[in-house]
Structures are given as structure tokens and as C-alpha cells.
Amino acid sequence: KAGVTQTPRYLIKTRGQQVTLSCSPISGHRSVSWYQQTPGQGLQFLFEYFSETQRNKGNFPGRFSGRQFSNSRSEMNVSTLELGDSALYLCASSTLAGGYEQYFGPGTRLTVT
Amino acid sequence: GQQLNQSPQSMFIQEGEDVSMNCTSSSIFNTWLWYKQDPGEGPVLLIALYKAGELTSNGRLTAQFGITRKDSFLNISASIPSDVGIYFCAGLFLTGTASKLTFGTGTRLQVTL
Numbered sequence: 001k002a003g004v005t006q007t008p009r010y011l012i013k014t015r016g017q018q019v020t021l022s023c024s025p026i027s028g029h030r031s032v033s034w035y036q037q038t039p040g041q042g043l044q045f046l047f048e049y050f051s052e053t054q055r056n057k058g059n060f061p062g063r064f065s066g067r068q069f070s071n072s073r074s075e076m077n078v079s080t081l082e083l084g085d086s087a088l089y090l091c092a093s094s095t096l097a098g099g100y101e102q103y104f105g106p107g108t109r110l111t112v113t
Numbered sequence: 114g115q116q117l118n119q120s121p122q123s124m125f126i127q128e129g130e131d132v133s134m135n136c137t138s139s140s141i142f143n144t145w146l147w148y149k150q151d152p153g154e155g156p157v158l159l160i161a162l163y164k165a166g167e168l169t170s171n172g173r174l175t176a177q178f179g180i181t182r183k184d185s186f187l188n189i190s191a192s193i194p195s196d197v198g199i200y201f202c203a204g205l206f207l208t209g210t211a212s213k214l215t216f217g218t219g220t221r222l223q224v225t226l
Contacts, residue, residue, distance in 0.1 A: 004155070033213070033214070035214075035216075041116075042116050042216055042217075042218055042219065043116075043156075043201065043203075043214075043216035044216075045213040045214060045215070048213060056213050058213065090155050090156070092155075092214075101146070101158060101161050102146070102158070102214060103158060104148075104155035104156045104157070104158075105155050106153075106154050106155045107153075107154070107155050109153075
């Protein structure tokens with residue numbers, strides 16, 4: 001069974017631009033969660049989607065948003081990029097909302113210049 | 114954002130030695146998970162623990178869910194070079210159908226021959 005896939009793997013953007021990242025969960029998984037990983041803050045939860053609905057949200061500004069499609073694929077968007085948004089963005093999928101075991105993709109490395 | 118206290122922060126050990134790391138929280142969790150992350154990749158799930166007091170093994174790895182539900186430890190026996198990486202604990206708290214993982218600060222493991 002294929003794992004979680006994320007595209008693109010690497011991205012360079014300029015301050016003020018916006019970016020969209022994509023995540024395809026493991027087949028049959030309906031829950032997708034997004035995390036931001038930085039050296040200073042570690043792994044921080046962004047939001048969780050299940051059946052196209054946001055079920056939970058972390059403490060991030062409104063510039064960070066996401067959505068989930070009927071095939072469980074998810075996208076996250078960051079608008080008006082700031083230098084501090086440079087990070088590894090990880091998505092994880094699980095079978096159920098509040099799934100006990102979350103499986104991570106390889107991440108998208110975003111660099112904001 | 115919140116992070117769990119994980120110790121030690123880093124460790125150098127010799128091949129063949131046993132390793133122990135632990136994770137503590139001020140909050141209780143329903144589930145504890147242990148992940149390993151290699152550079153440039155997403156975390157890989159090693160062990161999941163679902164009940165207080167539970168002791169679970171996966172090959173050379175053994176993990177326990179603390180009785181208070183506020184801590185967990187991971188042991189690696191007879192370490193080998195491929196054990197090198199960063200190990201993260203994560204606590205999962207379910208509220209209805211919503212969930213989020215709270216991660217530890219990570220333990221960087223380096224194994225010398």
C-alpha cells in the first residue's frame with residue numbers, strides 16, 4: 001500500500017507570496033492532519049480534516065488554511081508569506097478522525113526569502 | 114506551542130549499548146506514540162501505546178505508557194548504526210472526533226562503532 005505523498009518536496013517563495021501544498025493520504029485513510037516543523041518550535045499541529053471538515057485547529061494565524069476533498073486529498077495554503085514560515089510542512093493520515101496512529105509523509109520543505 | 118518534555122536531548126552511544134529515553138507531560142493523554150525521523154524525511158511510527166501501564170515491544174524497541182498517563186519511555190536494546198536519528202514521543206488526546214498530536218522536543222541519537 002502506498003504511503004502518504006506530499007507535493008512538492010521543496011519550494012522557494014518570496015515574502016508576501018502565497019503557497020499551496022498538497023497531501024495524498026494512504027488509501028482508505030479519511031483523516032489528514034498538518035504539522036509545521038522548525039528547529040526552534042519543533043513539531044506543531046496546524047489542523048486536522050476528516051470527511052472534508054476541519055475537526056481541530058492549532059494556534060496558527062488565519063494566514064494558514066486548509067481544505068480536504070471528497071477523495072480525502074488535502075491542501076494547505078499559506079498566504080502573505082513571512083520569513084518565519086520557512087519550515088518543513090508535514091501531513092499525516094489516519095483511518096479515523098482522531099485516529100490513534102498517524103502516518104506521516106516526507107514533508108514539503110518551504111523556504112521563504 | 115506546547116511541547117512535551119523529552120530527555121535526554123541528545124546522546125552518543127556505542128554500537129551494542131542499550132538506550133533509554135523518556136517523555137513527560139503536565140497533561141494526560143489517551144495514547145502515546147513514538148516516532149523516528151531521519152534527516153529530510155517525515156517521522157516514522159515505531160510504537161503506539163493505548164492503555165496506562167501498557168508495555169509494548171517492536172523488535173529491539175520497548176515502550177511503556179506511564180500509569181499516570183503523563184509519561185512514557187522508550188528503550189532500544191543492542192543499538193546498531195541505523196538507529197541514528199531523532200526520536201520523538203507524541204501524546205494524543207481525543208475530544209470527540211477531533212484529535213491532535215503534541216510532540217516532544219526530540220532525542221537525537223548518534224551511534225558510534
